[in-house]
Amino acid sequence: METAIFLLFAALAVVSAVVVVAHRNPVHATMSLVLTLFSVAVLFVLLGAPFLAALQILIYAGAILVLFLFVIMLLNVQREETPYHGQPVQRWAAILGAAVFCGMLAMLLFRSSLASNGGAPLGPLTESLVSFKGLAADLFSVDLLPFEIVGLLLLVAVIGASAVAKRPTAEERLAPGRRLPEGPLDGAEDQPR
Amino acid sequence: MSPELTANLAATAAKMVVALGMLLTVVPVMVWVERRGSALMQDRPGPNRLGPFGLFQALADALKFFFKEDVTPTAVDRVMYLAAPVLVLLPALTTFSVIPFGPDLLWNGRRIPLLVADVDAGVLLFLALGSLGVYGLVMAGYGSNNKFSLLGSLRASAQLISYELALTLAVVAAILPVGSFRLPDVVAYQQAHVWTVLPQILGFLVFLVASFAETNRLPFDLAEAESELIAGFHTEYSAMRFASFFMAEYIAMTSLSALGVTLYFGGWSLPGIHLGNGWLGAVLGLLVLTAKIAVALAVFVWVRWTFPRFRYDQLMRLGWKVLLPIALVNFLLTAVLTLLGKI
Numbered sequence: 001m002e003t004a005i006f007l008l009f010a011a012l013a014v015v016s017a018v019v020v021v022a023h024r025n026p027v028h029a030t031m032s033l034v035l036t037l038f039s040v041a042v043l044f045v046l047l048g049a050p051f052l053a054a055l056q057i058l059i060y061a062g063a064i065l066v067l068f069l070f071v072i073m074l075l076n077v078q079r080e081e082t083p084y085h086g087q088p089v090q091r092w093a094a095i096l097g098a099a100v101f102c103g104m105l106a107m108l109l110f111r112s113s114l115a116s117n118g119g120a121p122l123g124p125l126t127e128s129l130v131s132f133k134g135l136a137a138d139l140f141s142v143d144l145l146p147f148e149i150v151g152l153l154l155l156v157a158v159i160g161a162s163a164v165a166k167r168p169t170a171e172e173r174l175a176p177g178r179r180l181p182e183g184p185l186d187g188a189e190d191q192p193r
Numbered sequence: 194m195s196p197e198l199t200a201n202l203a204a205t206a207a208k209m210v211v212a213l214g215m216l217l218t219v220v221p222v223m224v225w226v227e228r229r230g231s232a233l234m235q236d237r238p239g240p241n242r243l244g245p246f247g248l249f250q251a252l253a254d255a256l257k258f259f260f261k262e263d264v265t266p267t268a269v270d271r272v273m274y275l276a277a278p279v280l281v282l283l284p285a286l287t288t289f290s291v292i293p294f295g296p297d298l299l300w301n302g303r304r305i306p307l308l309v310a311d312v313d314a315g316v317l318l319f320l321a322l323g324s325l326g327v328y329g330l331v332m333a334g335y336g337s338n339n340k341f342s343l344l345g346s347l348r349a350s351a352q353l354i355s356y357e358l359a360l361t362l363a364v365v366a367a368i369l370p371v372g373s374f375r376l377p378d379v380v381a382y383q384q385a386h387v388w389t390v391l392p393q394i395l396g397f398l399v400f401l402v403a404s405f406a407e408t409n410r411l412p413f414d415l416a417e418a419e420s421e422l423i424a425g426f427h428t429e430y431s432a433m434r435f436a437s438f439f440m441a442e443y444i445a446m447t448s449l450s451a452l453g454v455t456l457y458f459g460g461w462s463l464p465g466i467h468l469g470n471g472w473l474g475a476v477l478g479l480l481v482l483t484a485k486i487a488v489a490l491a492v493f494v495w496v497r498w499t500f501p502r503f504r505y506d507q508l509m510r511l512g513w514k515v516l517l518p519i520a521l522v523n524f525l526l527t528a529v530l531t532l533l534g535k536i
Contacts, residue, residue, distance in 0.1 A: 027273070027335050034328065054317035058361075062324025063354060069331050070350050073343060132313070132374070 006046055013039035026072045030065060037061045049130035200303065208309045212289050215483070216444050221251035223443045223490060230494045261432040266337070269429065273336025278430065278437040281329025284322045285444040291315040292451045293377045295461050295478030299470040306377060307461075307475055316374045319452055320361055323407070326445060327353045330409075330416065330426045333438070337429035345425025348505065349409065349416035355512035356406035356413075362520035363400040366527040367393050367456045376452075380460040388464065390457040395523045397457050399516050404449045406512065408442060410493060412500040415508055450489035451482070458485055 016035040023029040037060045044053035139147050225240075225248060232239025240250040265274065290309035298305040312318060327350050334346020367389050368374065371382040383389055390397045406413040417425030427438045454460060461468075461478035468474035468481075503511070 031273075031328070031332065050312050050314045051317065054314040054321045057321035058317060058324055062321060062327075063357070066324075066327055066331070066350050066354055069335075070347065070354075073331070073335060073347055 002046060006043065009039040009042040009046075012036075013043070027069065030068050030072060033068075034061050034065050037065070047130070051130060051132055051135065204303075204305050205309065208307065209290075211294065211479070212292075212309050213286065215294075216286060216289055216447055219447045219490075220440045220443045221255060223446075223494075224251040224254060226490070227494050227497075230491075231498045234495075234498045255436075258433055258436040263432040263434065266339075266429050268338045270336040270338060273332045274429070275336075277329050277333035277336055278434045278441075279329075280332060281326060281441040282437050282444070284324075284326040284329075285441045285448060288319050288322045288445075288448040289451060291319050291376055292448070292455055292482075293380055293460060294482050295475040296468050296470055297377075298472070298475050300472075307478065308377065311375070311377070314374050315376045316364060316368055316379075316452075316456075319448075320357075320364065323445075323448070324353075324357060326441070329438075329441070333430070334426040337426070339429050341422045341424075341428045342426050345416045345418075345422050345428070349426060352406055352409075352413065352415065352508060352512070355509060356403040356516070359399050359512065359516040359520040360403035360407060362517070362524045363393075363396040363403065364452075364456060366396045366520070366524040367400075369524075369527050370531050376455050376460070379456060380462050383459045384462045384464075388457065388459050393457065393523070393527070395519060396527070399520045399523065400453060400457070402511075402516060404453060405493070405496065406508070408446045408449060408493075410442070410446065411497040412503050413508055414502065415505050418502060420502075446490060446493055447486060450486045450493070454482070454485040454489055460485075 013036050016032045016039065019032040020029045020036060023032060037056060041053040041056040041061070044050070044056060228250065229239045229241075229247065239247065241247040243249040243253055265271075291312065293306065293308040295307035298307055308315075310318065330349040330353075331346045334342040334344075334349070337343075368379055370392075371379050373379070379389075405411075409416050416422075417427065419425075422428070427435055430438065461482040463481055468477050
């Protein structure tokens with residue numbers, strides 16, 4: 001039973017992940033990514049970590065990908081957008097990303113091979129690793145520094161996004177009269193409540 | 194199969210029948226309540242011809258939906274368009290599985306917890322599945338290939354994301370003193386202490402407002418504001434496909450009401466009364482929960498026919514600048530008080 005469920009959802013995860021990369025329509029690709037995340041959440045449940053599964057769906061599928069879709073639909077990205085080939089920055093970024101991924105994979109393999117040598121083994125998921133209390137204790141004691149760094153990184157990203165979004169006001173200052181008159185969205189802020 | 198497994202499967206199947214039966218009966222009843230209730234509030238008779246008090250009107254409506262022509266426009270994105278009505282129903286139907294509807298039943302030497310999915314992450318599972326509901330709306334809007342639908346689903350996704358934060362924070366603050374994500378534990382805690390609504394009145398108000406936004410109900414039904422968007426994300430749907438959006442709205446309201454009364458009003462329990470672990474207790478528990486959900490649904494109808502629709506910028510400002518800060522302060526206060534052992 002469990003093997004059948006595992007095979008079904010593992011296959012679903014892989015196939016939908018390929019569709020994410022291969023599909024020309026960005027909305028379809030994003031929906032496929034939702035399916036991937038959902039399948040991985042099912043695998044978490046099979047591993048005995050329903051908490052991780054719930055968080056995976058709640059945060060990734062339920063919030064982050066909705067924002068993805070929101071942006072794609074707001075920008076009205078059509079299928080067959082101009083391909084991004086020939087932009088060197090992106091190629092280097094892709095190579096760097098692949099290198100980091102390979103490094104992490106190598107580290108994982110190295111650490112699991114240590115197990116046979118009697119070093120620090122990567123045992124199966126235990127209750128203390130996947131329960132609420134175990135996860136929280138690890139996050140806020142053992143891994144406190146990385147946790148805080150990730151928090152700081154997200155804060156920087158939020159500030160960066162706000163800075164990028166603020167650009168039109170600078171344009172407005174440079175070329176007055178080029179923007180549309182203020183809509184209710186901007187004007188409402190100035191009115192006294 | 195071992196007899197143990199067979200018994201467990203049978204018990205789960207029976208519980209699913211109870212939960213699904215309840216959710217599906219709610220729809221026609223609520224259609225009647227909504228139509229007669231709005232008529233009452235607007236001082237007109239409402240549908241009163243078919244059956245006593247017009248009770249069979251809902252059945253006639255259902256029959257009408259079955260026999261209407263199902264039109265699929267030619268320019269739609271077929272996969273998205275056809276999957277959306279199913280996807281919008283699924284989360285609405287599954288979230289109820291973590292709601293306990295009675296005390297543990299002792300029968301034939303077994304202890305049967307009266308909820309479909311008795312998992313440790315119950316509340317989180319509810320929120321996670323509930324957050325998937327937005328995909329149905331988004332796919333409907335995108336798949337319809339219609340600017341009104343697209344605008345409606347854009348509004349829906351922005352609105353759901355905004356209010357989900359406040360809702361989640363309110364829920365977390367409510368279960369913080371309990372120390373468990375299992376809803377049966379939440380009910381047991383309220384039996385031992387008081388209904389959570391008393392210490393968590395602030396959180397409850399946030400939950401109340403956010404649940405109107407989460408279910409796309411007036412005064413927050415901007416996603417289908419008929420005066421500007423025709424019918425919003427379901428403009429292009431007809432017959433049973435349209436009806437499934439309609440059903441999903443009522444079922445989502447019922448599930449969210451069930452979560453609300455379980456978190457804040459003791460769920461199936463009554464203060465000071467021990468229902469016992471027999472069949473009588475189970476039936477009484479189900480009746481008490483149903484009665485509480487009925488009151489919550491009546492509030493949904495009452496609010497819908499009382500308040501005018503918000504403007505979209507007002508909706509967003511209320512979500513981010515009023516509800517979210519209140520929910521955060523409430524959460525921090527609860528966390529500190531719980532840590533100090535005052536709650």
